[in-house]
Amino acid sequence: MELGFTAEDIAFREEVRAFIAGNLPAQTRDHMKQGKHPTAQMIRDWQRRLNARGWAVPHWPREWGGQGWDAVRRNILREETEKAPAPSVLAFNTDMCGPILLAFGTEAQKKRFLPRMANLDDWWCQGFSEPGAGSDLASLRCAAAREQDHYVVNGQKVWTTKAQHADWMFMLVRTDPAAPKPQHGISFLLVDMRSAGITVRPTITIDGFHEVNEVFFDDVRVPVENRVGAENRGWDCAKLLLSNERTGHAKVGPSKERLRTLREYAATVEKNGGTLLDDPAFVTRLVDLEVQLKALEMTTMRVLAEDRVDIALRKPNPGSSVLKIRGSEIHQAISALFVEAAGLCGLAVPAGDGGDAGFPDWMEQAHPNYCNMRKLSIYGGSNEIQKTIMAKAFLGLSS
Numbered sequence: 001m002e003l004g005f006t007a008e009d010i011a012f013r014e015e016v017r018a019f020i021a022g023n024l025p026a027q028t029r030d031h032m033k034q035g036k037h038p039t040a041q042m043i044r045d046w047q048r049r050l051n052a053r054g055w056a057v058p059h060w061p062r063e064w065g066g067q068g069w070d071a072v073r074r075n076i077l078r079e080e081t082e083k084a085p086a087p088s089v090l091a092f093n094t095d096m097c098g099p100i101l102l103a104f105g106t107e108a109q110k111k112r113f114l115p116r117m118a119n120l121d122d123w124w125c126q127g128f129s130e131p132g133a134g135s136d137l138a139s140l141r142c143a144a145a146r147e148q149d150h151y152v153v154n155g156q157k158v159w160t161t162k163a164q165h166a167d168w169m170f171m172l173v174r175t176d177p178a179a180p181k182p183q184h185g186i187s188f189l190l191v192d193m194r195s196a197g198i199t200v201r202p203t204i205t206i207d208g209f210h211e212v213n214e215v216f217f218d219d220v221r222v223p224v225e226n227r228v229g230a231e232n233r234g235w236d237c238a239k240l241l242l243s244n245e246r247t248g249h250a251k252v253g254p255s256k257e258r259l260r261t262l263r264e265y266a267a268t269v270e271k272n273g274g275t276l277l278d279d280p281a282f283v284t285r286l287v288d289l290e291v292q293l294k295a296l297e298m299t300t301m302r303v304l305a306e307d308r309v310d311i312a313l314r315k316p317n318p319g320s321s322v323l324k325i326r327g328s329e330i331h332q333a334i335s336a337l338f339v340e341a342a343g344l345c346g347l348a349v350p351a352g353d354g355g356d357a358g359f360p361d362w363m364e365q366a367h368p369n370y371c372n373m374r375k376l377s378i379y380g381g382s383n384e385i386q387k388t389i390m391a392k393a394f395l396g397l398s399s
Contacts, residue, residue, distance in 0.1 A: 009072055016080040023049050024086050033261060035338070035365035037209060038087040040123075040165045046087045047120040057094050057118045060102065064110065065118045071304035075252075082253025083260070092124040092162075093117040097170040100188070100237050104229040113168075113190070127157040127171030127191070127215065128238070134159075135382040137172070137238065138182040142217065144173035144189060146224070146231075151175070151189065153197075153220040159379070163200050163213040166193050176232050188234035190226040197221075205375075207368035242381060250300045250327035255293050258334045262286065265362055266341050276341055289333055296326045318393035321386035328376035328383065335366075335373040342366035 005013075028042045038046075050056040051065070059074050060066035067073075082088060098117050101110055116122045133140040142155025153173055163169070169191045179185025193200075197220040203212045229237050263286065266276040276282050303319040339346055345359040346366035377383045391397040 005072070009076060012073055013076050013080060016077055019053060019055075020080060020084050020086060023053075024084055028086065029084060032085040032087065034361040035369050036361070037211070040162070043087045043090060044120050044123075047089045050081075050089060051119045056089055056120075057098065059095075060098065060114075060118070064102065064114045071301065075301060075304055079253040079256065082251075083257040085254065085257045090120055090123065092126055092170075093120060093122070096126060096241050097124050097190075100170070100228060100241050103240060104188075104237055108225070109190075109228065122167040123162070123165045125160050125163045125166035125169050125193075127160060127169045129159045130155065130157055134378070135385045137381075138186070138235070140172055140174060140186065142171070142173050143177065144175050144187060144222070146175065149224050151187075151222045151224065151227070153189070153191070153217045153222055155217050157215045157217075158212075159203070160200075160213045160215045161211060163193070163215050164202065164210065169193055169215070170228075172234050172238055175234075179232065183235040185232050186234040186238070187231050188228040188237040189222050190228065191220065191222050195220050195222070205372060207372040209368075209372070211372075250296060250323035251331050252293065252297045252300055252327070255289075255296075255327070255330055255334060258331075258338070259286070259290055259293065261362075262334065262338060262341060265360075268360075269341055269343075282337075282340065285337060289330060289337065292326075292330055292333075296323070296330060299323065299326070318389055321381075321389045321393075324380055325383045325386050331376055332373045335370040338362070338366040339370045 024046065025042075028038065028046065031042070032038055047056055054065065054067060055077060057065050058067035058069050058077060062068050069077075094117065098114060101113060105113075113122070117124065127142075128137060128140075130140050130142055142153065142157065144151035144153045151173070153171075155173070157169075157171065160169075171189050171191055172186050173189055174185055175187040176185030191198075197218040199216040199218070201214040201216070202210045203214060205211055228234075263277065266282065266286075269276040271279055299319075300323055303317060303323060342359075342363040345363040381389075
């Protein structure tokens with residue numbers, strides 16, 4: 001593929017930058033530049049602004065609000081919004097459940113859910129991981145027993161991101177416990193989070209924030225019409241969804257923004273009569289990450305170029321595992337460099353207590369963010385699992 005940008009691509013990038021400059025609230029930009037989590041309202045507001053412009057789901061088919069863009073244009077939009085920095089659109093809606101409905105859903109499901117997903121009228125969360133079924137997702141035990149026109153769901157999900165805000169959950173459940181293989185007998189359900197029998201319990205992570213949850217299901221009744229795809233074939237949905245999720249974990253845009261911001265902040269940190277940017281050791285590590293990120297950007301473009309514009313026709317792409325591994329490693333390395341730049345000032349305020357030690361916000365956020373970034377090696381399928389996928393797909397090795 002051609003890795004350069006055409007005049008049309010460059011003009012589009014300027015169009016995106018102008019839109020961001022005119023529509024992203026300064027409060028949101030400043031909040032995120034400090035390394036803080038965007039609030040739910042910030043995410044909703046930004047996604048709705050993008051949707052009004054037709055840019056919330058450009059990778060979807062035109063009939064459902066998409067733009068029919070090629071991989072380059074889609075990547076430019078993602079990169080520029082992430083670099084701003086602006087909140088990302090809610091991936092559970094746009095990159096996970098939405099594409100699954102496009103590929104496997106009924107027309108009634110598409111009409112009911114897709115427009116509300118694009119505009120974030122409904123906030124979705126992901127019910128995959130369970131106690132004892134994380135990277136080994138096929139061993140999940142949350143059960144759904146068929147009773148006429150409903151499934152009755154019992155079990156538990158863990159690490160459910162933003163479930164405290166969610167209106168709906170897409171989840172994997174076991175509908176045939178006697179299936180010969182663990183990947184068989186799993187179905188994909190859409191569950192209204194207001195249903196009787198659902199309990200959401202917060203899990204406070206090591207950075208002090210409420211980002212993930214435990215979710216319990218006690219005799220929760222789900223209409224059969226809310227099943228996506230055939231009964232006991234939910235693993236087909238899961239494989240495509242996880243491939244899309246892992247591609248997003250490359251995080252090229254956020255990493256560019258973090259490195260650019262780190263340079264800016266490092267120029268304000270005094271060291272040995274100069275600033276941190278005069279320290280050869282620090283600058284060497286910074287430049288090395290910039291080079292690694294450029295290589296990841298090129299790899300991301302190659303993977304995206306292999307995808308069809310029609311997202312409903314895509315197949316799981318093992319190249320997404322490469323992006324997931326390198327993206328998480330680079331993002332973690334950047335967070336470590338922020339901690340180095342903040343020095344002891346980054347430890348002055350306990351994570352998440354909202355205090356003010358008199359240091360810049362970015363210093364106070366450096367260590368909590370470093371701790372939070374440890375999760376990147378695990379979610380979306382651990383990096384060890386990704387290496388196994390790559391060994392099978394690229395080298396033809398068997399486990």
